[in-house]
Amino acid sequence: MIRLYDFELSGSCYKIRLFLNILGKEYERVPVxxxxxxxxxxxxxxxxxxGEIPIVDDGDLRLRDAQAILVYLAKKYDTSGLWFPDDAASAGRVTQWLATGGGEVMNSAGARLVxxxxxxxxxxxxxxGAKRVFGILNNQLADRKWLELGHPTIADIACFPYTAxxxxxxxxxxxxxxxLQWIERVKALPNFISMPGI
Ligand SMILES: N[C@@H](CCC(=O)N[C@@H](CS)C(=O)NCC(=O)O)C(=O)O
Structure with a gap:
């Protein structure tokens, strides 16, 4: 079974809990x-x-970094193929926001830690730094419901927690x-789960 080294108040760990729940995958939580x-x-x-969480073990595989874990889970367990599509352009489009979710959006995580x-x-x-990226997200979402591809992807999951x-x-x-409207759309996803503060 998948094992998640987890802290309930961590938005980064929540990315993984949320996506596992959406995928309907059972997992074991190791509280940190x-x-x-x-x-x-x-x-x-x-x-x-x-020295960071989340960390995930799945069989012999151990992964760190929420975005890497999202990619792995999508590739391994998403039977729809929609959360991280295979074609080159889609993979590139989604990955640029994975980098934003693990990069600039983490300014918001840092502000919260303070x-x-x-x-x-x-x-x-x-x-x-957080306001700058929220402005960019706001522009990106001006004429679309999801960050890329016209449907939810792991890009949305990666950027959601520390924005919300x-x-x-x-x-x-x-x-x-x-x-704000995008946050409500994410919250309305089938099998959405919340965390304290959201
Ligand atoms: N690049 C990592 C960063 C994750 C991260 O910053 N995790 C926080 C908890 S939310 C952490 O473990 N920080 C270490 C610390 O503050 O001591 C990822 O995206 O998963």
Whole structure:
């Protein structure tokens, strides 16, 4: 069975819980004591030298990074082939937003860590970075319902959590109405599950 090293309040782990639920895949959760930095101990650094979660084991395979895990799960378990289509252009289109979800959108994650766990990071810079990417997402969603391909893909899953959690990082999403509508569309997906703060 798939094993997810998980922290309930992590938006990155939530990406994986959400997609596994959408796929209808059962999995085992290994709770990580993130607040007390269990993910930085020797055991966890052996699992992921970057000292981050999520981590997934599936049989002999171990993966780190939520976006890599989403790609793997889509390729292995999505029988529809729609969440990460095979053709070159579609794969490229989706992957550019996977990079955004694991990259620029993480400014919002950082702002939230400052606000809720007192991380000593530059809140102004993180909020500015998050607002910049939310503006770009808002423009992208001006004439489409989903980030790419006219239907939900793992691009939407990768960008969703820390966009929807922006308020917890002190960022108001009201200047981004297309983003707000997209959030509601994601929440209406079959088998959607939530997490605290969303
Ligand atoms: N590139 C990783 C980053 C994941 C990430 O930042 N995870 C956070 C929890 S949401 C973490 O483990 N941070 C380490 C820390 O703050 O000590 C991914 O996208 O999965």
């Amino acid at each position: 004591d993130f607040v007390n930095k269990e993910h930085k101990n020797e055991h966890y650094l052996n699992l992921n030298p970057f 606000k809720i766990l007192n991380y000593p990071l530059d809140l102004d810079k993180l909020q500015a 959690l922006a308020g917890e990082g002190g960022i108001d999403l009201s200047p981004y109405p297309n983003v």
